[in-house]
Amino acid sequence: MSNLDLKPAPTSCGGEASSGPVKDLLTGRQVPLGESTVVRRLLPNLGRRMVGAWCFVDHYGPDDIAEAPGMQVPPHPHMGLQTVSWLHQGEVLHRDSLGSLQTVRPRELGLMTSGRAISHSEESPRPHARYLHGAQLWVALPDAHRNTAPSFEHHPELPVVTARGLHATVILGTLDTATSPGTTHSPLVGADLALTEGTDVGLPLLPEFEYAVLAMTGRIDVDGVPVEPGSMLYLGCGRRELPLLARTDGAVLLLGGEPFEERIVMWWNFIGRSGDEIVRARNDWEKGSRFGEVHGYDGARLRAPELPSIPLKVRGRER
Structure with a gap:
């Protein structure tokens, strides 16, 4: 997925994470795609x-696209990152x-590793399902692997991973004793947690x-905090257990990883280590x-x- 902002601000990342447990509720910014x-x-x-190496999170839907083209993201480039496509409803055609x-x-994993350079497009197939609902995430590649x-x-x-009232699908990394087949380049985890009403786990x-934790559907309390769909609760480090209480049937995405210590700069669809790069x-x-060509997209x-008019600089990330 592309950052379609026509005036993307440079994002400087890396450095400190919260040293202990916190509860910071984040709301999303509306961006046309x-x-x-x-x-x-x-x-x-x-x-x-950032959250570990996770550096970009978009949540979309549920959208009724029965009479609309749905997702139509033309060919665009990526560098220095992985993209993770995760759907609850609908389909996305990747080229x-x-x-x-x-x-x-x-609940199928589409994982693209850009490495040194790649380009791709994403679109709703024709014909397509009535509803589209999912998340698009990026993972920053560490320096040792960013030119792969x-x-x-x-x-x-x-x-x-299952427990009473919980069905957890491991998207990336390891949760409990289950490990995703998706390739990772730093210690992290991504999991889709589906809970039935009344589950307290x-x-x-x-x-x-x-x-x-990114809320996808339903009403779920995360460590006592109600997190509405489309919002995300940052939890910090130092936790051995996360209390979850399902007020209704619902689902959340758990994202985590070792704090990403490298200093990076992210602009548009690129992650690098300097403005010149x-x-x-x-x-x-x-x-x-360098980025190749995507064949078959109609457009x-x-x-x-x-x-931007100011030089792109690398700084430590703020909490």
Whole structure:
């Protein structure tokens, strides 16, 4: 998924995470995506730039797209990151410059590793389901892996962890004793937690990880805090268990990982280690080099926004 902001601000990330448990409720910023989709952007957010290596979180839907084109994101580039496509309703057709063509369906993992350079498009198939609901997430690649060869993975079956009233699908990393087949390059976890009404459960966590919970559906209290769908609760580090109480049937996404210590700069669809690196990536995309070509999308590729007037700088992230 692309950041379609025509004037994207440079986002400086890295550095400190909360050293202990906190409860910071984050609300999303409304951002148009393509022709008919509006997303709620939870990361980066004012005062909270990352959760582990998770650096970008969009939540969208449920949207009735029966009479609309649905998601239509033209070919665009990525560098230095992984994209994670996660659906609760609908389908997304993925095309990329490697030649991948894959429809991603609810609770299937679509994982694209950009490495040094890739481009892709995302669209609702024609015809498509009536409703579209999901999340799009980015993972920052550590320096040792950010120039790796690009790749795309599709995992239609993922491991689950169950308890009374809880069905947890492990998207990335390890939860309890279950490990996702998706490739990771830093210690992290992503899991879809579906709970039935009345479930009161404690989810095991790692104290060295920082965590956040994105509410997808229903009314679920996270450590005593009601989190409405489309909102995210940042939880900090130092937790061994997370209390969850389902007031109704519902689902949340658990995101976590070791605090990402590297200093990075994120602008548009690129993650780099210097402003000059971002400038070179933008110029390469505009010249049609390095990022390859996406074949089969019915429309023109995205043009890169203008760079900001101030130099892109790398700073430590703020809490």
